[in-house]
Amino acid sequence: AQSVTQLGSHVSVSEGALVLLRCNYSSSVPPYLFWYVQYPNQGLQLLLKYTTGATLVKGINGFEAEFKKSETSFHLTKPSAHMSDAAEYFCAVTGSGSARQLTFGSGTQLTVLP
Amino acid sequence: DTAVSQTPKYLVTQMGNDKSIKCEQNLGHDTMYWYKQDSKKFLKIMFSYNNKELIINETVPNRFSPKSPDKAHLNLHINSLELGDSAVYFCASRPGGPQETQYFGPGTRLLVL
Numbered sequence: 001a002q003s004v005t006q007l008g009s010h011v012s013v014s015e016g017a018l019v020l021l022r023c024n025y026s027s028s029v030p031p032y033l034f035w036y037v038q039y040p041n042q043g044l045q046l047l048l049k050y051t052t053g054a055t056l057v058k059g060i061n062g063f064e065a066e067f068k069k070s071e072t073s074f075h076l077t078k079p080s081a082h083m084s085d086a087a088e089y090f091c092a093v094t095g096s097g098s099a100r101q102l103t104f105g106s107g108t109q110l111t112v113l114p
Numbered sequence: 115d116t117a118v119s120q121t122p123k124y125l126v127t128q129m130g131n132d133k134s135i136k137c138e139q140n141l142g143h144d145t146m147y148w149y150k151q152d153s154k155k156f157l158k159i160m161f162s163y164n165n166k167e168l169i170i171n172e173t174v175p176n177r178f179s180p181k182s183p184d185k186a187h188l189n190l191h192i193n194s195l196e197l198g199d200s201a202v203y204f205c206a207s208r209p210g211g212p213q214e215t216q217y218f219g220p221g222t223r224l225l226v227l
Contacts, residue, residue, distance in 0.1 A: 044218040099162040
């Protein structure tokens with residue numbers, strides 16, 4: 001079975017500061033890992049994903065994440081926060097069955113302060 | 115063109131009623147899902163269909179019944195609605211084969227009074 005832990009349900013950063021959202025996973029098989037963003041009253045939008053290959057993954061809106069197998073982590077970073085980055089962020093891992101359903105972390109609410 | 119669409123977007127109803135939520139994807143994907151997001155924003159898989167065949171049925175009350183009339187549609191019918199059913203329901207789809215990205219609809223916000 002797979003599981004995801006997101007440390008910090010709320011993170012606040014100043015505009016222009018580094019964004020770091022933490023995600024640790026547990027998986028009995030090689031994981032496929034995702035970060036999704038949810039803006040208020042909207043659906044989920046894929047930011048980036050790791051499947052195989054390069055462990056540093058670049059996504060949309062200047063976000064990137066690094067897959068570290070030894071630490072079972074997939075932390076999301078952005079060098080400089082923008083007000084428009086304020087949203088809920090979800091880390092997720094796929095299941096090993098044919099359905100490949102997503103198992104989500106509990107989410108991190110990012111607040112960007114002016 | 116909307117890739118994954120859901121109707122209605124908002125649904126307010128009384129306890130005990132029966133309601134349906136519709137989902138359509140125009141991406142040609144093989145697999146479709148229903149997820150539930152509760153009031154604390156926690157997301158959990160409910161059902162998954164592949165080419166109209168049910169492949170995942172998580173521990174969900176049998177008042178919830180998915181139906182897939184064709185590969186592009188996955189509807190969710192809920193009988194005898196309860197207060198605890200209030201949530202946001204997301205439909206998603208994914209291509210078959212090695213692709214793993216799921217594409218989500220905008221969600222249906224259900225409020226049971």
